[in-house]
Amino acid sequence: MSAAPRSFAHPSAVAPRRPPAAVRGMRAFLRTHLFQSPLAGLFTFLLGAVLSVALWHILRWSILDAVWYAPDKGAACRVATGACWAVIAEKYRVILFGAYPYEQQWRGGVIIAGWLAWGALSATSLLPVWGRLAGWAGVFVLSILLLGGGLFGLMPVGTDLWGGLPLTFIIFGGTVAGGLPLAILLAVGRRSELPVVRWLCILTIEGVRGVPLLALLFFAALILPLFLPPNLTVDKLIRAEIGMIIFFAAYAAEVVRGGLQAVPEGQDEAAKALGLGYGARMVKVVLPQALAIVVPALFNDIIRAFKNTTFFSILGLFDVLGATKAALQDPNWVRYGTEGYIFVFLLYFILCSAMSAYGASIERGNQSRVRRAA
Amino acid sequence: MTATRDLVVEMSALSKWYGQHHVLRDVTLGLARGEKIVLCGPSGSGKSTLIRCINGLEPFHQGDLVVSGTHLDGTPASLAAVRRTAGMVFQSFNLFPHLSVLENLTLGAIYAKGEPERDAIARAHSLLARVQLTSQAQKYPGQLSGGQRQRVAIARALMLEPEVMLFDEPTSALDPEMVHEVLDVMEELARGGQSMIVVTHEMGFARKVADLVVFMDQGEIVEAAPPEQFFQAPSTARAKAFLGQISHAT
Numbered sequence: 001m002s003a004a005p006r007s008f009a010h011p012s013a014v015a016p017r018r019p020p021a022a023v024r025g026m027r028a029f030l031r032t033h034l035f036q037s038p039l040a041g042l043f044t045f046l047l048g049a050v051l052s053v054a055l056w057h058i059l060r061w062s063i064l065d066a067v068w069y070a071p072d073k074g075a076a077c078r079v080a081t082g083a084c085w086a087v088i089a090e091k092y093r094v095i096l097f098g099a100y101p102y103e104q105q106w107r108g109g110v111i112i113a114g115w116l117a118w119g120a121l122s123a124t125s126l127l128p129v130w131g132r133l134a135g136w137a138g139v140f141v142l143s144i145l146l147l148g149g150g151l152f153g154l155m156p157v158g159t160d161l162w163g164g165l166p167l168t169f170i171i172f173g174g175t176v177a178g179g180l181p182l183a184i185l186l187a188v189g190r191r192s193e194l195p196v197v198r199w200l201c202i203l204t205i206e207g208v209r210g211v212p213l214l215a216l217l218f219f220a221a222l223i224l225p226l227f228l229p230p231n232l233t234v235d236k237l238i239r240a241e242i243g244m245i246i247f248f249a250a251y252a253a254e255v256v257r258g259g260l261q262a263v264p265e266g267q268d269e270a271a272k273a274l275g276l277g278y279g280a281r282m283v284k285v286v287l288p289q290a291l292a293i294v295v296p297a298l299f300n301d302i303i304r305a306f307k308n309t310t311f312f313s314i315l316g317l318f319d320v321l322g323a324t325k326a327a328l329q330d331p332n333w334v335r336y337g338t339e340g341y342i343f344v345f346l347l348y349f350i351l352c353s354a355m356s357a358y359g360a361s362i363e364r365g366n367q368s369r370v371r372r373a374a
Numbered sequence: 375m376t377a378t379r380d381l382v383v384e385m386s387a388l389s390k391w392y393g394q395h396h397v398l399r400d401v402t403l404g405l406a407r408g409e410k411i412v413l414c415g416p417s418g419s420g421k422s423t424l425i426r427c428i429n430g431l432e433p434f435h436q437g438d439l440v441v442s443g444t445h446l447d448g449t450p451a452s453l454a455a456v457r458r459t460a461g462m463v464f465q466s467f468n469l470f471p472h473l474s475v476l477e478n479l480t481l482g483a484i485y486a487k488g489e490p491e492r493d494a495i496a497r498a499h500s501l502l503a504r505v506q507l508t509s510q511a512q513k514y515p516g517q518l519s520g521g522q523r524q525r526v527a528i529a530r531a532l533m534l535e536p537e538v539m540l541f542d543e544p545t546s547a548l549d550p551e552m553v554h555e556v557l558d559v560m561e562e563l564a565r566g567g568q569s570m571i572v573v574t575h576e577m578g579f580a581r582k583v584a585d586l587v588v589f590m591d592q593g594e595i596v597e598a599a600p601p602e603q604f605f606q607a608p609s610t611a612r613a614k615a616f617l618g619q620i621s622h623a624t
Contacts, residue, residue: 264468266464266468269464270464270468270469270470271481271482272430273431273457274481274486274531275457275458275486275534276481276485276486277486280485280486284481284485285470288472289470
């Protein structure tokens with residue numbers, strides 16, 4: 001036998017207890033995050049000072065010295081040193097509804113209210129997923145019917161007069177509703193074992209990704225009609241929308257393909273071993289997992305699709321941004337463009353943030369439910 | 375001759391290549407109904423490839439394979455027929471993480487066989503009881519231990535009411551303390567007369583359960599014998615060397 005080891009270990013036999021004060025609470029946070037060294041403390045102090053000065057100027061311009069109400073074509077704004085928010089009160093109808101006939105703009109108001117209300121409802125878990133999706137389809141179709149009119153005694157309004165936030169919503173809704181299924185088909189097709197299907201999908205994806213959105217929209221709206229037979233007239237809005245859908249789908253297809261590749265091979269094998277056919281394996285086993293993996297990246301594309309609606313203004317279709325630009329042409333208000341654009345900026349910011357918060361909540365839901373079962 | 379011996383799996387001169395590499399060399403074996411074959415051999419010997427050929431997860435290039443009367447010729451119809459009668463259990467479980475335990479079991483029955491949902495759920499519950507997971511039906515695979523996951527995977531394969539069960543190293547991914555609960559379930563199945571082919575390094579299991587131990591090395595069957603004979607008096611040097619290596623490990 002060898003001698004007793006010089007290494008040692010003692011059994012501890014202690015009940016669990018809370019961590020010491022140094023690793024929790026406000027002081028610990030300050031020390032570990034803001035002042036962990038003299039240099040870090042100096043930077044915290046300097047950045048804090050710069051931030052405070054900036055915030056003070058912003059506060060003064062945007063609130064303390066701002067003009068909220070300026071009758072008589074904005075007379076009060078011309079002597080004020082702060083922001084002229086009166087321009088919003090004056091122009092919000094044009095910004096929100098574009099060139100849509102003034103007396104009919106309540107329709108646009110109803111559409112905006114409907115989208116926001118259904119968006120809020122969808123963010124809760126009151127309805128099952130299919131119920132939420134069915135609701136979105138309903139909201140989308142009703143929006144188009146309401147904006148177009150011609151039914152139930154509503155005055156017909158041509159798509160060339162559609163504008164503002166309702167148009168933004170409809171372009172966006174159509175892009176996602178048409179683009180996402182197309183993206184899934186392209187992604188699945190790109191992995192197909194049938195060469196013709198695979199090459200068609202690769203050609204579509206790579207072709208579209210190699211072209212700027214602007215060029216695609218110009219092609220769809222202005223050049224495509226030259227090739228179509230003269231008796232086949234497709235509305236400009238629809239043509240541009242198809243361009244948007246294909247553009248969205250080409251990018252989202254690559255995102256979905258990434259998700260398909262991230263699903264372990266064993267999942268498909270296990271489904272095969274159960275005797276499931278290709279369709280059932282895709283729909284029931286592979287795609288649900290692939291899509292759950294790519295939710296963050298998909299919401300990236302979805303939010304971008306929302307912002308890409310602004311491209312429609314170059315085709316003479318006035319989304320919110322285009323309508324704002326048009327509204328600010330008024331010589332009495334032209335100098336308050338900054339305020340107008342800040343308003344639209346906030347509008348986009350709030351809507352996009354809501355979407356990304358919604359995406360994050362889906363992601364959390366997936367994480368808590370689907371932990372990897374290696 | 376097939377009828378008299380009642381073979382569930384009959385494989386003759388099966389060959390497969392990965393590129394130039396001849397990974398299965400004229401493998402010939404038959405599994406009689408109700409019997410159990412344990413396949414063993416060093417890693418890379420082709421045993422997993424062989425078992426995966428049986429339900430068509432791997433294609434083979436030469437030879438004949440008949441699984442419960444179906445000639446597996448690579449056509450979709452033959453693949454579908456074979457997969458309906460062969461249950462497969464994988465080393466890494468391959469449970470569907472986005473589905474509950476119950477849904478993992480019923481998915482194949484409902485979408486491959488077209489069984490009414492209510493019947494599938496009833497059968498699933500009785501199989502979960504059989505693998506002693508009655509209370510876990512609503513959980514997700516990620517909430518279970520490794521041993522529980524593998525038992526769910528066994529129950530999922532049993533939902534096919536398979537004529538043959540194929541186990542591809544079912545305990546190799548498990549922590550040691552969970553191995554026995556899976557082996558217990560497999561032994562219980564074996565006692566119930568289930569035909570099975572098991573790839574495993576658990577020689578205790580082979581001794582207890584196998585009717586025939588098949589030792590493979592470099593893509594060929596080197597030796598096949600009943601367990602007493604194989605473990606006490608292996609006739610080839612390669613089998614002796616292999617047994618020497620794994621007995622040191624246990």
